[in-house]
Amino acid sequence: MDDQYHFPLETFMSREKFDRIKQFSKDLETPCLILDLDVIKSNYESLRTNLPFAKVFYAVKANPEDEVVALLRDLGSNFDVATRYELDQLLRLGVSPDRMSFGNTIKKEKDIAYFYEKGVRLFVTDSPMDLDKISRAAPGSRVFIRLLTEGLGADWPLSRKFGCHPDLARQLIKMAVRFGLEPYGISFHPGSQQRDVGQWSTALTTVGQLFRWAKEEAGVTLKMINMGGGFPANYVEPTDSIQQYAEDIKRFLDNTFKSEWPEEVIIEPGRSMAGDAGVIVSEIVNIAKKSVHDRYPWVFLDIGKFGGLIETLDEAIKYPLYFEGQGKPVSIIIAGPTCDSMDILYEKWTYTMPEKTKIGERVYILTTGAYTKSYSSIYFNGFPPLASHILK
Numbered sequence: 001m002d003d004q005y006h007f008p009l010e011t012f013m014s015r016e017k018f019d020r021i022k023q024f025s026k027d028l029e030t031p032c033l034i035l036d037l038d039v040i041k042s043n044y045e046s047l048r049t050n051l052p053f054a055k056v057f058y059a060v061k062a063n064p065e066d067e068v069v070a071l072l073r074d075l076g077s078n079f080d081v082a083t084r085y086e087l088d089q090l091l092r093l094g095v096s097p098d099r100m101s102f103g104n105t106i107k108k109e110k111d112i113a114y115f116y117e118k119g120v121r122l123f124v125t126d127s128p129m130d131l132d133k134i135s136r137a138a139p140g141s142r143v144f145i146r147l148l149t150e151g152l153g154a155d156w157p158l159s160r161k162f163g164c165h166p167d168l169a170r171q172l173i174k175m176a177v178r179f180g181l182e183p184y185g186i187s188f189h190p191g192s193q194q195r196d197v198g199q200w201s202t203a204l205t206t207v208g209q210l211f212r213w214a215k216e217e218a219g220v221t222l223k224m225i226n227m228g229g230g231f232p233a234n235y236v237e238p239t240d241s242i243q244q245y246a247e248d249i250k251r252f253l254d255n256t257f258k259s260e261w262p263e264e265v266i267i268e269p270g271r272s273m274a275g276d277a278g279v280i281v282s283e284i285v286n287i288a289k290k291s292v293h294d295r296y297p298w299v300f301l302d303i304g305k306f307g308g309l310i311e312t313l314d315e316a317i318k319y320p321l322y323f324e325g326q327g328k329p330v331s332i333i334i335a336g337p338t339c340d341s342m343d344i345l346y347e348k349w350t351y352t353m354p355e356k357t358k359i360g361e362r363v364y365i366l367t368t369g370a371y372t373k374s375y376s377s378i379y380f381n382g383f384p385p386l387a388s389h390i391l392k
């Protein structure tokens with residue numbers, strides 16, 4: 001039956017696991033997100049095994065559920081924190097401040113002061129004014145400088161807005177010394193769901209030049225390199241395995257630093273840690289054509305862009321959809337339930353559903369553990385934020 005669809009379920013999860021999720025969600029109100037903590041645990045362990053030299057700073061924004069944070073806390077992870085609200089959550093869950101970095105380049109001075117007061121001593125920066133704020137509000141702290149990347153090859157680029165050009169990075173290293181801060185390292189984010197591992201190579205080459213420049217020209221020994229997130233989750237378009245990414249990245253580090261690797265290498269995975277751990281259970285609200293001659297029916301789900309699937313903007317992230325109905329595959333347009341015409345999920349990329357699919361049936365949206373619930377809107381059209389449940 002499965003090979004009638006444009007992908008087999010087994011590409012993304014075992015039939016056994018699917019049946020467990022289906023059974024677990026049988027009586028739950030849709031839409032809802034089911035999170036499997038075992039998957040997060042094994043993703044964390046796989047990163048640790050494949051990149052044993054790297055310290056993991058989980059990017060909390062990807063999935064900030066208490067249970068996820070608590071699990072990673074117990075596994076020994078560190079955390080990339082973006083706001084004082086995330087900081088408060090982590091402190092409430094007993095994560096010590098020496099396991100956190102303030103990784104947002106856009107921050108108020110009073111929030112920097114708050115992080116400092118709570119004991120955080122590791123801050124990102126990418127501009128003189130921000131560095132100035134850090135020097136006042138977090139005196140003596142470690143700072144790492146984020147480089148601009150292009151995000152080429154990434155499904156969700158994170159480019160332009162963050163980071164600075166290497167010339168400015170040099171100035172910031174010198175400024176940090178003048179300000180009494182410790183210029184600790186360099187960071188970059190290659191772009192989220194980065195399918196071209198070569199992007200790490202490009203960025204690392206620049207980082208290597210900065211390390212050498214700092215030592216020779218500024219008398220500063222940088223100690224840390226932070227390679228950001230970017231590791232993939234399993235969506236419709238396939239990627240290399242984590243093993244392959246790890247092997248390549250290790251080679252790039254060897255090429256750049258030879259036998260003199262930096263003391264500390266950090267990664268900040270979000271998507272690759274939580275994405276595969278989630279399945280959104282959704283229901284078909286309507287199936288309709290706009291005219292009798294239309295080729296493709298519109299399939300309206302009870303979740304859309306505002307309910308947590310904002311990463312379908314420009315069809316950037318293509319979630320695997322699993323329909324259970326019978327019949328040969330027919331092409332469809334997929335849209336959400338809100339009264340906003342931008343709430344269309346997929347129109348250009350052709351998804352299919354089994355011909356006999358009916359209104360009221362469930363659709364399983366796979367690989368939705370990252371950047372879904374945390375993105376869902378509060379009561380637009382009265383729809384509540386996306387509910388989530390931990391798979392038991």
Ligand SMILES: *Cc1c(COP(=O)(O)O)cnc(C)c1O
Binds near residue numbers: 061
């Ligand atoms: C969002 C974010 C991450 C996580 O990136 P993924 O591609 O989801 O792994 C890491 N670092 C920073 C600074 C981020 O903003």
